[in-house]
Amino acid sequence: MDSTYVPTIGLEIHAELKTQTKMFCNSRNDPDETRPNVNICPVCMAHPGTLPVINRAAVMHVLRVGAAIGGELADHTEFDRKSYFYPDIPKGYQISQYERPLVKGGELDGVAITRVHLEEDTARSSHEQGVSLVDFNRAGVPLMELVTEPVIHEAAAAGRFARELQLLLRTLDAGEANLEKGEMRVEANISVSAEPGTLGTKVEVKNLNSFRSLERAIAYEVERHIALLREGKPVLQETRGWDENGQKTFSQRLKEGSADYRYFPEPDLPKLVLSEDAECAPQVVQATLPELPPQRRARYRETYELKDSLVEQIVRDPVYSAFFDAVAQAMSGDKKLAQLAANYLAADLAGIQAREGWQDLPVDPIAFAKLIALTHAGTLSSRGAKDTLELLVAHGGDPEELATKHGLIQIQNEDALGEIVKAVIAQEPKAVEEYRSGKESALQYLVGMSMRASKGAGNPSRIRELLLEELSKS
Numbered sequence: 001m002d003s004t005y006v007p008t009i010g011l012e013i014h015a016e017l018k019t020q021t022k023m024f025c026n027s028r029n030d031p032d033e034t035r036p037n038v039n040i041c042p043v044c045m046a047h048p049g050t051l052p053v054i055n056r057a058a059v060m061h062v063l064r065v066g067a068a069i070g071g072e073l074a075d076h077t078e079f080d081r082k083s084y085f086y087p088d089i090p091k092g093y094q095i096s097q098y099e100r101p102l103v104k105g106g107e108l109d110g111v112a113i114t115r116v117h118l119e120e121d122t123a124r125s126s127h128e129q130g131v132s133l134v135d136f137n138r139a140g141v142p143l144m145e146l147v148t149e150p151v152i153h154e155a156a157a158a159g160r161f162a163r164e165l166q167l168l169l170r171t172l173d174a175g176e177a178n179l180e181k182g183e184m185r186v187e188a189n190i191s192v193s194a195e196p197g198t199l200g201t202k203v204e205v206k207n208l209n210s211f212r213s214l215e216r217a218i219a220y221e222v223e224r225h226i227a228l229l230r231e232g233k234p235v236l237q238e239t240r241g242w243d244e245n246g247q248k249t250f251s252q253r254l255k256e257g258s259a260d261y262r263y264f265p266e267p268d269l270p271k272l273v274l275s276e277d278a279e280c281a282p283q284v285v286q287a288t289l290p291e292l293p294p295q296r297r298a299r300y301r302e303t304y305e306l307k308d309s310l311v312e313q314i315v316r317d318p319v320y321s322a323f324f325d326a327v328a329q330a331m332s333g334d335k336k337l338a339q340l341a342a343n344y345l346a347a348d349l350a351g352i353q354a355r356e357g358w359q360d361l362p363v364d365p366i367a368f369a370k371l372i373a374l375t376h377a378g379t380l381s382s383r384g385a386k387d388t389l390e391l392l393v394a395h396g397g398d399p400e401e402l403a404t405k406h407g408l409i410q411i412q413n414e415d416a417l418g419e420i421v422k423a424v425i426a427q428e429p430k431a432v433e434e435y436r437s438g439k440e441s442a443l444q445y446l447v448g449m450s451m452r453a454s455k456g457a458g459n460p461s462r463i464r465e466l467l468l469e470e471l472s473k474s
Contacts, residue, residue: 004194005192005193005194005222005225005226005229006153006192006193006194006195006196007153007154007190007191007192007218007222007225008150008151008152008153008190008191008192008193008199008200009150009152009153009154009155009157009158009188009189009190009218010114010147010148010149010150010151010152010188010189011146011147011148011152011158011161011162011186011187011188011189012145012146012147012148012186012187012188012189012204013145013146013147013162013165013184013185013186013187014121014143014144014145014184014185014187015143015144015146015165015166015169015174015175015177015183015184015185016029016031016121016138016141016142016143016144016175016177016182016183016184017057017058017061017062017141017142017143017144017174017175018061018173018174018175018176019055019057019058019061019142020057021055022039022044022055022120022139022140022141022142023052023054023055023058023095023118023119023120023121023140023141023142023143024043024044024052024053024054024055024095024120024140024269025041025043025044025052025053025140026041026043027039027040027041027043027044027140029141029142030137031138031141031176031181031183033137036133036135036136036137037135037136037137038137039137040136040137040139043140044090044136044139044140045090045136045139046090046091046092051268052095052266052268052269054079054269054270054272055142057142058118058142058144059102059118059272059280060279060280060285061142061144061172061174061175062102062103062116062117062118062144062174063102063103063274063280063285064172064174064285064288064289065103065116065144065146065168065169065172065174066102066103066106066116066285067282067285067286067289068168068172068289068292069103069106069107069108069113069116069168070105070106070107071103071104071105071106071113071116072103072104072105072106073102073103073274073280073282073285074100074101074102074103074104074272074274075273075274075275076100076271076272076273076274077097077100077101077102077271077272077274078097078099078100078265078266078269078271078272079095079096079097079118079265079266079269080095080096080097080098080099080263080264080265080266081093081094081095081096081262081263081264081265081266082094082095082096082098082119082261082262082263083261083262083263084260084261086122087123087125087132087134088122088123088124088125088134088139089122089123089139090123090136090139094119094120094122095119095120095266095269096117096118096119096120096145096263097117097118097119098117098263099263101115101116101117101118102116102117102118103115103116103117108161108164108165108168109160109161109164109165111148111149111151111152111157111161112148112149112151113146113147113148113149114147114148114149115146115147116144116145116146116147117144117145118142118143118144118145119143119145120139120140120141120142120143121138121139121140121141121142121143122138122139123135123136123137123138123139124137124138124182138182144174144175146165148161150189150191150199155214155215155216155218155219155222156215158188158214158215158218159211159212159214159215162186162211162214163211163316164293165177165184166179166184167293167315167316167318168292168293169184170318171290171292171293171318172289172290179209179210179211180209180210182209185206185208185209186208186214187204187205187206187208188204188205188208188214188217188218188221189202189203189204189205190202190203190204190205190218190221190222190225191203191225191235192222192225192226192229192235194229200225200229200235201225201234201235201236201237202237203221203225203235203236203237203238203239203240204238204239204240205217205218205221205239205240205241205242205249206239206240206241206242206252207241207242208242209244213242213244216242216247217242217249220247220248220249221240221249224249236251236254237254238251238252238253238254239251239252239253239254240252293315296315296321297311297312297315300314300315303333303335303338304328304335304338304339304342305335305339306338306339306342310342310343310346313346313350314342314345314346319359319360319361320345320346320350320361323345323361323365323368324338324341324342324345326365326366327341327345327365327368327369327372328341330365330366330369330370331369331372331373336376337369337372337373337376340372340375340376341368341369341372344368344371344372344375344385344389345368348385348386348389349361349363349368349389349393352389352390352393362393363389363392363393364396367392367396367397367398367399368389368392368399370398370399370400371385371388371389371392371399372385374388374399374400374403378410378459379400379403379409379410380403380408380409380410381410381451381456381457381458381459381460383451383456384403384408384409384410384456384457387403387406387408387456388402388403388406388408391403391406407455407457408455408456408457409457410457410458410459411454411457411458411459414462417454417458417459417462417463417466418466420450420453420454420458420463421450421463421466421467421470422470423453424446424449424450424453424467425446425467425470425471427449428445428446428449431445431446431449432446432471435471436471443464443467443468443471446467447460447463447464447467450463450467451463
């Protein structure tokens with residue numbers, strides 16, 4: 001990118017909230033429903049004479065997000081009508097918030113937040129073989145919108161912010177925020193200027209259904225703006241989509257302004273004075289927050305001295321975090337054991353989970369902690385620990401009993417190890433000759449063959465010592 005041009009990026013992120021019912025009615029909020037138009041009612045279908053009722057759980061979710069980012073929680077808030085006419089808007093307007101959002105300000109991952117507000121989602125449209133269909137299951141689902149200040153200057157930083165927001169929503173149990181399922185949708189507002197401190201013409205990019213698409217779309221759009229500016233051509237203020245196959249943006253429509261939506265206060269909903277509700281008091285909301293990702297990262301680094309890569313892998317998934325904490329507790333917080341547990345969790349157990357496609361970790365934390373303790377004590381070799389973990393996943397139970405039953409307990413008996421070493425030396429005369437001729441790699445080969453002969457139960461360090469003793473004999 002030409003360093004004479006300064007890109008400026010702001011994000012608008014919509015996230016569906018995890019509630020039992022929709023934002024203004026009793027229809028079920030079920031993102032996994034595959035049958036079209038079953039979670040609907042006269043309210044979310046905008047039948048004449050119906051009236052909306054505010055979903056308290058959705059309001060509390062947004063207030064907790066606001067508290068987590070250090071935002072200002074509203075005392076007085078209200079809903080507005082945002083008018084626009086698409087087939088996926090049953091009422092011809094969307095109930096949203098404009099002048100009085102639930103949250104103002106705050107910061108996440110070093111990015112300043114403008115506002116966080118609450119609205120209802122639209123229906124889902126599909127277009128197949130010249131026919132357009134609308135599924136209203138999603139219409140009216142609680143939707144949080146977070147708007148950042150235009151303070152991001154590179155695509156990678158935008159991607160990091162979006163990932164951190166997804167993690168925060170999952171940590172607060174406010175939503176799953178799966179981009180591939182449309183539970184979180186990211187829009188980027190991008191401008192480029194040759195004058196520092198001055199914003200260029202803003203272009204909004206939609207249809208970003210993955211973090212990678214977000215980063216690539218921003219990078220593409222920045223380069224497109226720079227190319228136009230170099231040629232002295234104007235950048236149009238418009239909304240563009242992202243073509244995943246072509247890896248480029250395309251024009252959709254000229255960008256609307258707030259006046260085009262004709263916002264006005266929603267007459268069918270009351271104005272909310274949150275100070276009149278004790279549970280909405282900022283200090284009460286703050287007290288409901290769990291340990292947040294930045295705090296958890298700091299705790300793992302300070303308490304267990306985990307490497308940054310391990311910290312990030314564990315913190316990134318709340319399931320891993322909860323599992324690791326349970327394991328560490330079972331180990332009474334022993335630092336060395338916790339470090340070993342983190343390694344086996346991030347590599348071996350995570351690998352099994354990915355291979356099987358499971359959402360959860362199918363191992364009891366206490367059993368896993370015992371497996372790690374056996375490994376640290378030398379009762380299980382590294383190979384034995386991996387094999388025992390596979391057995392633990394498949395059958396459950398006690399790791400020591402499983403390892404004993406399957407002959408995986410590390411052989412400590414000197415005589416038994418000595419017999420294995422002598423047998424391997426007798427069976428591998430070529431490797432013995434190579435080692436005695438100065439080829440060091442032959443020794444490692446003999447260690448490997450001895451470990452195989454012991455079915456992974458031999459102590460590799462002791463086997464190496466015994467091999468050296470035997471090989472030194474004439």
